[in-house]
Amino acid sequence: MKEGDELVNAGHINQYLYCPRRYYYINYFDTIEMNFYLRDGQLKHENQSRKGGWIREFYIKSENLGMHGKIDVLESKNIKSIGTTLTPIERKRGSSYHDNDEVQLAAYCMLLEDYLGEPVRLGYLYLFGTNERYAITITDWHRNKVLEVVQAIRDMSLDRIPGFADNPKKCEKCSTAAYCLPEETRMLEGENAKEEREA
Numbered sequence: 001m002k003e004g005d006e007l008v009n010a011g012h013i014n015q016y017l018y019c020p021r022r023y024y025y026i027n028y029f030d031t032i033e034m035n036f037y038l039r040d041g042q043l044k045h046e047n048q049s050r051k052g053g054w055i056r057e058f059y060i061k062s063e064n065l066g067m068h069g070k071i072d073v074l075e076s077k078n079i080k081s082i083g084t085t086l087t088p089i090e091r092k093r094g095s096s097y098h099d100n101d102e103v104q105l106a107a108y109c110m111l112l113e114d115y116l117g118e119p120v121r122l123g124y125l126y127l128f129g130t131n132e133r134y135a136i137t138i139t140d141w142h143r144n145k146v147l148e149v150v151q152a153i154r155d156m157s158l159d160r161i162p163g164f165a166d167n168p169k170k171c172e173k174c175s176t177a178a179y180c181l182p183e184e185t186r187m188l189e190g191e192n193a194k195e196e197r198e199a
């Protein structure tokens, strides 16, 4: 399989949208450092109670979409008029969600509809922080964003390191900061630029 042909892990779409550079380190260096935010999120997943009508960790792969991924939870409901419906649920730590989370959920909905051969227009985001879930309607904007990120990830290469996060505050919570060294690199780049100006 040549570079760029690999299926993109839908779970990594969120990482890429958070910061493409972060995705680069996770993907090429396999160096996902465990920090408080990651471990806290994992524990919340592990400790969540199980209820009936839920299918956990449902793996799907799609050559059409260039993606694969494990849907966290699938809610199965029997509705008299239409039969069984399956709805992906993505669980998140914290008490709010962002566009990134919606796009990741959309990726799971797209994988599911490819698998079922029928439209999946709804997913849920469940927030541990509020113990509430939010219905997300999957729009064309979500779908286009998923496809755009999948293509961008497939176009990445080891010799092209993406730039820093758009917002430096993101670096405070980033588990790959020890590899990225944002402050040190910015400082060094500043010094190099100054030397070039003075030369």
Ligand code: SF4
Residues within 6 Å of the ligand: 018, 019, 020, 021, 022, 023, 163, 164, 165, 170, 171, 172, 174, 175, 176, 177, 180, 181, 182
């Ligand atoms: S430390 Fe900041 S710039 Fe570096 S990978 Fe993390 S979020 Fe991106």
